[in-house]
Amino acid sequence: xxxxxxxxxxxxxxxxxEGRRQDVLxxxxxxxxxxxxxxxxxxPDGSHNRTVFTFAGEPTQVxxxxxxLFDTAIPAIDLRQHxxxxxxxxxxxxxxxxxxxxxxxxxxxxxxxxxxxxLAARHQLPIYLYEEAASHPARRNLEDVRRGEFEGLAKKMxxxxxxxxxxxxxxxxxxxxxxxxxxxPLIAYNINxxxxxxxxxxxxxxxxxxxxxxxxxxxxxxxxxxxxxIVQVSMNLTNxxxxxxxxxFELVKREAARYGVQVLESELxxxxxxxxxTASAAWYLQLDGFHDSQILENKLRD
Amino acid sequence: xxxxxxxxxxxxxxxxxEGRRQDVLxxxxxxxxxxxxxxxxxxPDGSHNRTVFTFAGEPTQVxxxxxxLFDTAIPAIDLRQHxxxxxxxxxxxxxxxxxxxxxxxxxxxxxxxxxxxxLAARHQLPIYLYEEAASHPARRNLEDVRRGEFEGLAKKMxxxxxxxxxxxxxxxxxxxxxxxxxxxPLIAYNINxxxxxxxxxxxxxxxxxxxxxxxxxxxxxxxxxxxxxIVQVSMNLTNxxxxxxxxxFELVKREAARYGVQVLESELxxxxxxxxxTASAAWYLQLDGFHDSQILENKLRD
Numbered sequence: 001x002x003x004x005x006x007x008x009x010x011x012x013x014x015x016x017x018e019g020r021r022q023d024v025l026x027x028x029x030x031x032x033x034x035x036x037x038x039x040x041x042x043x044p045d046g047s048h049n050r051t052v053f054t055f056a057g058e059p060t061q062v063x064x065x066x067x068x069l070f071d072t073a074i075p076a077i078d079l080r081q082h083x084x085x086x087x088x089x090x091x092x093x094x095x096x097x098x099x100x101x102x103x104x105x106x107x108x109x110x111x112x113x114x115x116x117x118x119l120a121a122r123h124q125l126p127i128y129l130y131e132e133a134a135s136h137p138a139r140r141n142l143e144d145v146r147r148g149e150f151e152g153l154a155k156k157m158x159x160x161x162x163x164x165x166x167x168x169x170x171x172x173x174x175x176x177x178x179x180x181x182x183x184x185p186l187i188a189y190n191i192n193x194x195x196x197x198x199x200x201x202x203x204x205x206x207x208x209x210x211x212x213x214x215x216x217x218x219x220x221x222x223x224x225x226x227x228x229x230i231v232q233v234s235m236n237l238t239n240x241x242x243x244x245x246x247x248x249f250e251l252v253k254r255e256a257a258r259y260g261v262q263v264l265e266s267e268l269x270x271x272x273x274x275x276x277x278t279a280s281a282a283w284y285l286q287l288d289g290f291h292d293s294q295i296l297e298n299k300l301r302d
Numbered sequence: 303x304x305x306x307x308x309x310x311x312x313x314x315x316x317x318x319x320e321g322r323r324q325d326v327l328x329x330x331x332x333x334x335x336x337x338x339x340x341x342x343x344x345x346p347d348g349s350h351n352r353t354v355f356t357f358a359g360e361p362t363q364v365x366x367x368x369x370x371l372f373d374t375a376i377p378a379i380d381l382r383q384h385x386x387x388x389x390x391x392x393x394x395x396x397x398x399x400x401x402x403x404x405x406x407x408x409x410x411x412x413x414x415x416x417x418x419x420x421l422a423a424r425h426q427l428p429i430y431l432y433e434e435a436a437s438h439p440a441r442r443n444l445e446d447v448r449r450g451e452f453e454g455l456a457k458k459m460x461x462x463x464x465x466x467x468x469x470x471x472x473x474x475x476x477x478x479x480x481x482x483x484x485x486x487p488l489i490a491y492n493i494n495x496x497x498x499x500x501x502x503x504x505x506x507x508x509x510x511x512x513x514x515x516x517x518x519x520x521x522x523x524x525x526x527x528x529x530x531x532i533v534q535v536s537m538n539l540t541n542x543x544x545x546x547x548x549x550x551f552e553l554v555k556r557e558a559a560r561y562g563v564q565v566l567e568s569e570l571x572x573x574x575x576x577x578x579x580t581a582s583a584a585w586y587l588q589l590d591g592f593h594d595s596q597i598l599e600n601k602l603r604d
Binding site for chain 2: 009011038040056100101185192245246249263264265266267268270271272273274277278280281282284285286287288289290294295296297298299300
């Protein structure tokens with residue numbers, strides 16, 4: 001018996017501005033899955049009034065799924081009627097393409113541009129490119145692109161700095177504007193410390209995160225795990241190739257030792273790409289000349 | 303586009319007593335591949351007059367491939383005419399089943415018993431079960447089962463201790479007897495030391511290997527890498543679940559430190575199961591509650 005498998009895998013995690021009407025979410029999910037991609041997760045949030053879809057598949061399937069999602073969501077969602085806690089500026093708010101296997105970041109950037117152009121033409125919708133697909137450094141960060149939200153969009157777009165990458169220079173009346181881009185997979189990675197001293201967790205978070213001088217692709221904060229009477233360095237690793245998991249772990253461990261504190265354990269929240277684990281094994285074992293083709297399972301997939 | 307993939311994977315590494323006649327090897331390879339398994343490697347050795355086939359696939363395919371291999375090899379190979387340096391007692395000498403993915407060792411032991419019984423009936427061939435499939439501790443080691451070789455087989459089989467597990471109590475006239483069993487994948491793993499002191503490599507090998515008091519599933523020896531003026535602890539890890547790679551590496555590193563020697567690097571010769579690398583990453587990163595289903599690629603294969 002054979003099992004179907006993808007040759008190349010792109011992951012896509014679109015966020016739409018609807019988290020309450022189940023019929024709309026069902027229609028969006030159906031639009032995505034009819035293209036052959038695998039829908040991995042649907043996370044609606046009622047108070048944010050927002051839903052995150054996670055799916056993956058062949059690049060051509062993923063592209064078709066994004067088009068189908070916009071075709072379904074744009075007529076169904078009117079941001080003029082939308083309220084919720086989460087910042088947003090589009091009916092389909094943000095669409096990142098993520099390279100998983102057999103595709104490069106360059107491929108995903110190309111996908112973002114092509115899909116962005118197609119969506120703009122199809123719906124007369126302004127599209128901004130962000131992260132790795134950004135046309136300008138000022139557009140890399142989603143927060144900067146989205147600042148002002150739907151309500152401030154017409155004014156923002158009037159400025160020459162915020163001409164969209166594709167589509168008209170005015171917001172779509174009901175759907176606003178969408179942000180499309182490419183990024184590495186996120187790894188949600190926490191390290192628990194054998195202490196209840198929150199100040200230590202906070203000092204370590206400050207030391208290791210990019211924003212305060214630490215590692216380039218680490219976001220971190222120190223929090224209390226009250227029920228266990230320990231503290232945690234809670235992190236997002238935004239590019240595991242350039243800032244690998246093992247280096248983050250070793251740096252946190254070293255910083256903790258400075259305060260006489262030991263690492264109790266670490267944990268992954270959600271998914272991790274296989275390559276991030278393989279790289280950690282190879283580093284710790286000091287494996288020289290190791291290549292992915294030495295993994296037995298890969299020999300069965302070439 | 304979809305790619306074909308196996309649901310469960312058993313690897314099989316039959317050794318046949320023919321390493322010179324290409325037509326026989328081609329016929330054996332064709333018999334194996336027509337069942338749908340993936341033939342990963344064919345290693346003929348002229349001076350041993352022996353060939354090792356490595357293939358993998360679904361359990362039912364692997365079983366059919368082994369039957370087809372015996373059907374082809376037994377009429378083609380006559381041990382009465384066979385000479386070569388390697389010990390052997392059968393036309394098809396030894397057949398291990400190895401669990402890779404989605405199958406347990408228990409499944410592979412069951413396969414070995416069923417296939418062994420079928421081969422015995424089909425060819426009036428004595429079959430011994432070995433390693434995890436052995437019916438008695440004295441039959442676990444291949445070397446013990448094969449001692450005396452083809453030429454001593456009639457005499458050996460006359461003893462009550464060596465009644466075969468399946469088939470007649472006399473050797474097959476031309477094909478002798480075959481050894482069928484189940485074992486874990488072998489990992490050929492070497493650690494290079496930053497020294498040219500061979501005595502240190504040998505002392506470490508003695509410390510870590512099972513035969514002289516070390517770890518249960520480690521075979522090791524100390525050797526010189528003359529061209530690089532360093533030494534190596536050269537190992538076979540015969541059960542990476544019970545004696546994991548990281549524990550071997552850490553023990554070698556600690557023993558080396560005792561002599562003031564550092565580990566330069568390690569290397570894998572050939573293939574390693576993904577699970578062995580994942581377990582190493584999880585151990586070093588102190589990952590708590592980690593489960594294989596958190597590997598993104600696995601979500602696409604469930």
